[in-house]
């Protein structure tokens with residue numbers, strides 16, 4: 001499996017660390033128990049298209065949001081996560 | 095010399111020995127050959143005759159009815175009898191059952207756990223109108239893909255008690271099922287490489303002993319005596335400090351476990367329906383009252399789901415979108431057959447590797463899951479490298495051994511590494527899941543507890559802690575104390 005890092009290019013899966021379901025968003029600190037429970041423990045775990053986080057440990061160390069098929073491992077899209085994405089876009093714009 | 099050659103010639107030329115033969119050898123008046131041949135023939139006929147008597151004996155003893163002539167029970171006698179009648183009389187291990195419209199209980203998933211559940215439902219709870227509905231074939235799931243390790247060396251009492259129940263069932267299983275599951279109590283040895291790990295294992299061993307489970311803490315020299323072929327040199331990357339041994343642990347033949355439970359359940363009246371995928375659930379209000387399958391609708395008083403790695407997708411068909419479970423692929427590896435090298439099960443303490451040797455001589459080993467959600471029953475190369483390098487680190491003499499086979503299975507990784515055996519989450523439904531790396535060893539205990547839970551609508555003491563709501567209530571069973579992650583044992 002290879003992941004196309006927006007910063008480093010196409011790299012072997014060896015270089016990355018999986019960080020789980022990337023479709024979840026952290027609830028606010030004062031959110032109720034149910035919301036926190038759902039965030040920490042519950043997963044949709046689909047067979048097919050899955051949005052997930054990968055850390056480019058052996059490369060730029062950016063967190064990537066990857067859309068991948070969990071059956072064929074086909075990768076549909078890769079982008080930088082959150083704040084990093086903003087910085088990257090800014091630099092790219094300069 | 096002359097006689098030998100001409101005899102050989104006679105054998106070759108005469109298709110049917112002892113019959114009138116115009117072979118020049120015989121015509122040359124080689125009477126010795128003919129005599130030897132006919133003595134042999136007589137002997138052959140005697141054997142054939144005996145064979146008929148045996149067949150007759152079987153027919154008489156079994157009542158003469160065509161259907162009953164088939165040999166059902168496995169024993170030394172039936173083995174001998176069948177050997178003599180050309181193994182033509184063995185009864186099918188289980189019927190190819192057609193789905194009936196209605197059952198008391200339908201179990202979704204014909205893996206080890208589903209089959210064991212059906213068996214114990216019939217045997218312990220007198221429920222005989224039970225069906226096991228399997229998408230593929232019996233033995234095609236994880237039950238036929240695992241590295242066959244059976245142990246009960248846990249730290250938390252809830253887990254120890256459950257797995258120890260399993261151990262006692264394993265110890266009887268071949269006899270109970272009348273099927274040799276080749277349960278081999280060759281011991282499991284967890285290696286320690288640091289003083290800290292030795293302390294950890296002392297703690298675990300003590301916890302096990304407090305539960306009445308066998309555990310022995312071994313020093314380096316005792317380990318060396320037991321498994322002399324590991325790296326004990328000064329250059330060893332991870333020097334072996336000692337290990338924790340559970341002598342009653344070991345391995346069992348995984349296919350035999352699936353077949354044995356299937357056959358024993360079938361004999362108790364359970365219908366095992368293969369090539370039948372559950373595509374949806376029949377509901378009346380909130381209540382689950384049956385399953386929709388590729389072979390039609392099947393109504394049921396109760397529906398138990400035991401589909402291991404497929405849990406999330408099957409439960410989605412009942413409207414349950416989120417569970418504390420992720421599906422991950424775990425790979426297994428088998429080497430070319432070798433002479434006896436490892437007569438126990440060894441786990442590496444400085445990486446993730448478990449290794450044993452099958453009766454055929456192949457080294458059977460595995461390590462980590464691939465680490466990302468996967469529904470593909472095949473894995474990727476990083477784990478090959480990791481597992482194989484761990485094996486060679488521990489056993490340098492394996493460096494030139496060739497790998498024969500490798501495969502993967504989809505596992506139901508729970509968020510605390512412990513299983514779920516529970517009524518619900520919907521009325522009429524029961525869930526068995528979350529087996530992570532280690533559900534094979536749980537097979538009998540899981541079936542036993544799940545059957546109890548289904549039959550009595552409440553968990554047994556042994557699985558009372560394995561609820562689905564423990565995550566929300568903060569009562570997780572986290573063996574390692576490392577927090578929520580779908581990658582634990």
Ligand SMILES: Cc1cc2nc3c(=O)[nH]c(=O)nc-3n(C[C@H](O)[C@H](O)[C@H](O)COP(=O)(O)OP(=O)(O)OC[C@H]3O[C@@H](n4cnc5c(N)ncnc54)[C@H](O)[C@@H]3O)c2cc1C
Nearest residue numbers: 203205206207229235236237240241243372503533534535
């Ligand atoms: C490589 C590997 C090594 C392992 N090693 C060990 C080990 O050494 N020791 C140990 O204790 N455990 C081990 N395990 C774990 C163990 O094999 C599993 O936890 C256990 O087998 C799961 O239970 P099961 O046998 O019922 O699963 P399975 O055999 O997977 O049964 C589930 C069944 O459900 C069926 N199913 C799925 N969806 C549907 C549907 N919609 N309709 C009908 N049927 C459906 C599947 O076809 C499958 O047959 C290992 C697993 C793997 C993959």
Ligand SMILES: [Zn+2]
Nearest residue numbers: 005008059060
């Ligand atoms: Zn990168």
